[in-house]
Amino acid sequence: MSDHEQGGEEARAEDERARERVPEGGAVDPSGMGPEVKQSILGRYDVAQKAGGLLAPVLTALLAFFIGGLVVLVTTGSNPLTTYRAIFDGAGFNWFFPWVTGLERANAASNLQQTLILTTTLVLTGLAVAFAFRCGLFNIGGQGQYIVGAVLAVWIGSSFSGMNSLLHILIAAIAGAICGALWAGIAGFLKATVGAHEVISTIMLNWIAIWVGVFLFGLGGPLQNDTQTYVPISNDVVEGARLPVFWGDPELQGLHIGFFVAIGALVVYWLILNRTTLGYGVKAVGFNPEAARYGGINVSRNYFLAMAISGAFAGLAGAVDVLGWQFRLSTNDIQGATIAFVGIAVALLGRNTAIGVALAALLFGGLLTGTSTRNLDPEIFKPELASNLTLLIQGLVVLFVGADVIVLWLLARLHRTKKHARHEAEAQTP
């Protein structure tokens, strides 16, 4: 025993030095992780992203904008910077500049309200993707969950016209969230019980949601407008169930209090993941389901719960939209909406963190608003091309987010090759 005590100090020093171990075992390892480190895809993704820190998402966005700018230049010949400036102003971000005054300022305020209305929805649909991601699940079904949430909210919101306003809003919003949770929960349940892949089942559920909605509000459908029997649209949400506007003119679609719902959702998201046993379980399953199972965590249950919570965020997004500014749903809205798919880009760019999702949602909200035809000066950029530019940048972001692991790898490789070349050069000079 005493023999060991004496060795203690040296062993300590030794361990200290051996801390940052060199990869042992043969394979070349560009990431700097030991080759024997076996990790889930999510785990590798996590490590690679942390390696890039804040730089990677910012570079991703910048690169997307740069290539988008090149496209502007090539297709229209106009200066991309002018175009981007126009988008920036169109999104109302110039409202933050104190020197913008008068009518310009009023316009900016109005534009910024539109941007923030979209940001609200994008935060919620982004969180819907991000939460599932933390459990190792890819929720592509945000759109379907959004639709069922919107459908239920519009139904409740357009009924019970005499109800207490606060109660009416709460019931409609919560019902929308629960409906989204149940909808996503179907995919979670199938994943947990029979192992059906959530990507497939959520996509299928999207189509079911769309066609159920079309059926409900289509001509002759059970929830179709009571007075306009020839229009495939729902009844209007009654005044009392509409979310109050706190900034801007309610008649001109000012910013509604759903904005605070989104901020609250961000806080809830962070709290669940970092301060609850539920979040611990979800993350453990996401990083390493095998270790979670060994630890006594019920993996199937967490798959279900993670999907349901994801769906609740998306369902809430749908509810907030119809209660906040849409007030009615047409079959066209249901078939044409893509806002929840943008949520995927938001979650990816936001690195599935609360703050990241908030920033990414603001970026995409600004892009969508700034390029909408009514905001962009036709002399600067053809309005009919403008929304395509948004789509283009979205696509590029998704592409680069997937590719930034490759970018990091290339950087590491470049670093090595440079060193090698230097070594070669030194070896050849006598």
Next chain:
Amino acid sequence: MADASRTVLEMRHITKRFPGTVANDDVDFDLREGEVHALLGENGAGKSTLMNILYGLYHPDEGEIVISGKPVQLGSPKAAIDAGVGMVHQHFMLIPVMTVAENIVLAEEPTHGGGFLDLSEANDRVREISERFGLAVDPKSRIEDITVGQQQRVEILKALYRNADILVLDEPTAVLTPQEAGELFEIIRGLTDQGKSIIFISHKLNEVTEVADRITVLRRGKMIETIPAEGATEQSLARLMVGREVLLRVDKSPANPTDVLLGVEDLHVFDDRGIEKVRGLSLDVRAGEIVGLAGIDGNGQTELIDAMTGLRKAASGRVSVAGEDVTGESAYGHFKSGLGHIPEDRQRRGLVLEFSIAENIALHDFRQAPDSRAGWLFPNRLIARATQLIKDFDVRGGNAQSRAGGLSGGNQQKVVLAREIDRDPKVLIAAQPTRGLDVGAIEFVHRRLVEERDEGRGILLVSLELEEILSLSDRILVIYEGEIVGEYPPTTTEEELGIAMTGGGRGQEAAA
């Protein structure tokens, strides 16, 4: 044939830096014709880095490599092969569904008729080489049908087929039974007689003294000494390797077993493919004893452990912990009834590498007070507990909030050990508790297991390392094809256990 005075390889002043560390610091290494030169060192000492430099996988920051008197630039494995270097990796790089000959000639296939594979020529050439060097394998067998020992021969043949004169064997005995290891040493002697020179990488001291002519010891990237194998003892080599005196044999008093704490009765378990891997197995572990379960990998150990810990449903049979029947309970139920489990793969199962040390330590208990209440987690309590355990178990390389994946293997294992022991289990199932650890960490884990035994816990040690089984166990059970085929005292020799492990203890047909 071999000219021992001729130096075939010289690596001079090799330095290789990685961010934050120097993997090889001015290392000199040379190899004479027809000798076995062992490279000895702990994990992370720089053995593999040095060999990866020789094999063209890494490029040294400083230093030069001279092969047969000529300075060479080894920019890729291809260049190394062309220079006559062959490497046999610890993990074989073979294609299971292809034949021995097809694997050996891969990428250098003999062809005829303008690009068609000449399989009979390939078979002939493989047979010719295997006869010349005394490496008996059938060129036409498929890799998946032959034993691990034979697969290793195929790897050696692959190198010889490419005209390697310098063979690097990376931890070659790690996957072999004692008998197979003996055969490998015969092969190595045959190769050196024919003029081949061999670099033998290992951290097993007994092997090194047996097979090597000279031994070079690396420690923390530095070359410590090159000594002749003759006259070197395991104790002296361990001191060189670790830099201090090491207890190679575990100091322990005789066991004092009392009540049965872990009982397994007539257990039958199937694997994922529906094959019965545990076939009517029964065993007991009593308080205050270490029971060693010896066996060759794949004889049902994994399925047995999974069934005993609630990670896999047993088809039939019973498992009890401290008298309580836990058959069919969940993993969580097993933990609650007093079972601790050090899993065989700490990175795949034992730890969530992306989690902090504190979060990993809470893996079983995060749902209970004091870690949480009513679903609300208290990260500060997790950190406080982890900080204490890090101190108690001497975990180096991070604090409670560092990522577990950033720790070295030994320290990761200490985290697992700390978690399992801190829960005060009655029974501890330790599967491969020292796999991949270096001498210092092995010593720690062994000492701790003996301490826990003396505390009155029952310990089931499942290991593929016979040395570990022999030095720690109070009783040894041998598992073969899912059954216990014999019980042995710790005084048994490795050879006797080796025979039992291959089914030789049971009947004549298996021994043949």
